[in-house]
Amino acid sequence: MIATPLSDTYYERFRSLILTRTGLDFPPPRRDDLTAWLWRAVEALQDVVRYHPDVRLPGGPPTSLESLYNLLLAEEPLAWERVIDALTVSETHFFRYAAQFEALRDHVLPPLIGERRAAGRRMLRLWSAGCASGEEPYSLAILLREMLPDWRDWRLEIIGTDINRLLIAQARQGVFRDWSFREDYALYARDVYFTRTDHRYQLHDSVRSMVRFEVCSLLEKCSPLDDILRDVDLILCRNVTLYFGESVRDWVYQQLQGRLIPGGWLFLGHADPPPPAFAAFDVYHFRGTTAYRRPLAAARPAEPRLAGAGRRHDTAPLVMPPAPAEPSPAETDRLSAEAQYRLGRWHADRQHWDEARYHCMKAIAAEPTYTEVYYTLALIHQALGDRDNAIGALRRAIYLERDWALPRFTLAGLYHAAGQDDQARRELRNVIALTRNLPPDTPIPGGDGLTAARLRSAAERQLASLAANAAPPASPE
Ligand SMILES: C[S@@+](CC[C@H](N)C(=O)[O-])C[C@H]1O[C@@H](n2cnc3c(N)ncnc32)[C@H](O)[C@@H]1O
Incomplete structure (x- = not known):
């Protein structure tokens, strides 16, 4: 075709x-x-x-x-x-943006839990809006399990909604691959709350049953949950609104605010634009992240109307489209390296590994020095169980960009899995050396919010856990 x-x-x-x-x-x-x-x-x-x-x-x-x-x-x-x-872009993983989960664990949830205990009302309502394949609400469930020794005595309502029916079906199954466990804390959670079967990890039923999933669009009334999505204590709506048109986005923020209990919290993704001033959130800065809070005394906002939202036959644009761009080169084989790479990532997000590899190879064929593609390709090879090619792709990425710490960290994990601990230690030391002098909050390219400080401390921990048989070089090669 x-x-x-x-x-x-x-x-x-x-x-x-x-x-x-x-x-x-x-x-x-x-x-x-x-x-x-x-x-x-x-x-x-x-x-x-x-x-x-x-x-x-x-x-x-x-x-x-x-x-x-x-x-x-x-x-x-x-x-x-x-x-x-x-x-839809469905990229997600467990405990994505560690700084936000730290803010929840250290600053947001403890006072809330304390208040509810004191009032004798042990209940919390958390909503992951745009939850993709479920890693985000399940991370919340795991966090609460870790924070509440008496979790069985609580009414914990954790809800995951998404417009993508196929992703919600996947989320309900609670089966994940390595791809979903990229954060340090996720690896700990994987050992405690999942059972490994083949190349997959099945979430224990006792956590799976804590989350309710529904297919719902943020632009429409979510009928099955209408009574529940009120007085919500915490909403995570991360990496959803950045793809929205501006007027839709502002409307959605206002809707979310109306769903929060006074004093309730909203967390967005790092690339999501902030709520507009008229949605009147209080802004809190925690280490490495920002959060929005519905003011305690605020009256419920009036129900705003969004022209066109939910009117399915209406083809009038909400935002006037600007002048059209040049016609596209449409046949996929003729796409630019960047477009091939985007397609590769699109497939990788859906775990279509063969297609993802195909498009990344095409991107490299069109632009052999496209460094990021080698890193993605390495993760794809890894997901396919092809360790040698994963190592090859990472070495290529490092060759092209010697100061990039992330591929060295991933490479260390692969060397360790292959029993090559000397090489693993050498790469971990390189990571530490490369991140040591960076300001702690410096984002690591390709790290999806990972900061230099976190990467360095993860490398230090891993280095400490490897038995020191030899003294590898302390500086990047
Ligand atoms: C990049 S994923 C984010 C997943 C997760 N929140 C995270 O940050 O890891 C964006 C998700 O938003 C969902 N989405 C996009 N438009 C939506 C809408 N109108 N209503 C509900 N979900 C939507 C997509 O289907 C996709 O699963």
């Missing part, structure tokens, strides 16, 4: 329809992504019909973007499901 470009007319139609329904915005610089990902949805729908003969779509499976658009306009649930799956 030849993936033809999106015409100007259909670009604007899709952009507006998708923005209205999901909040996701694809301004002109992201037109290539939109085109490539809509074609993914077309292919996914063709596969569903091919492999499930009982599934019928009006007019048969789409073969063009125009026929896909008609299915969306006709509110065909399967078409929306596959388009949402194609367009």
Whole structure:
């Protein structure tokens, strides 16, 4: 199938329809992504019909973007499901942004727990809005298990919602791969709360049953949870609103504020724009992170109206689309290295490892010195159980960027797993040397919020845990 470009007319139609329904915005610089990902949805729908003969779509499976658009306009649930799956970025992992979990553990939850205990009301309501495959609300459940020795005596309502039905189905299963355990604390939690089966980790039922998952869009009323999503103590809505159009985003923040109990907390992702002034949150700065709190005395905000939100047939844009960009090079093989890399990451987020590897290889073929791709490729090889190629890709990344500490840290783990502890120690010492003189809060490139101080202390801990057989060099090679 030849993936033809999106015409100007259909670009604007899709952009507006998708923005209205999901909040996701694809301004002109992201037109290539939109085109490539809509074609993914077309292919996914063709596969569903091919492999499930009982599934019928009006007019048969789409073969063009125009026929896909008609299915969306006709509110065909399967078409929306596959388009949402194609367009949403589902990257997540356990205890993502360690600084936020530290702020919760050390500053936010202890007084809340203390107050509730004192009032004899042992209940907490936590909501992970845009929870993807569930790592985020399960991290909250694990954190509470660690903080509350008497957790069985509490009413703990932990809710995970997401617009992506396929991700929610995955979240409910509670089965994860190595990819989901990248943080230091996640590795500890993996040992305590998961059972390893093959290359996967099954979350213990006693934690799995603590979280309730529902498919809900932040732009629409969440009927199954309408009574529950009130007076929420804590909302994590991280790495969701950065993909939204501005007016939708502000509206969503206001809605979230209305769902919080006075004094309740909102945590956003590091790249999510802050709430607008009119949503009137108090802003708190903790070590390495910022949090938003609904003022204690504030009256509930009036129910704001969002033009177009939830009106599914309305194709009028919420935000006027700017002038269209240049037509895209649409056939995936002709995409730029950057677009190939984005597709590679898109597949990696969904654990489509073969496709992820294919697109990363294409990115490297187009641009052999594209350093980040080698790092991602190494993680993909690792997920595929191909340690040698993972090591090769990391060494290439280090060769291209000798001062980048992250691939050295990952490489140390692989060397250790391969029984090559001398090399592991050498890389850990390199990590320590590279991060030692950086200001503690310096973000590590590719580290998803990881700071220099955290990486250094993780390297120090790992180094201490390896038996010291030889004295490796103390400075980067
Ligand atoms: C990058 S993931 C973030 C996962 C997790 N919060 C984290 O930070 O690790 C973004 C998630 O937001 C979800 N999402 C996007 N638009 C949404 C909407 N309108 N309503 C609910 N969820 C949405 C996506 O499906 C995706 O799973």
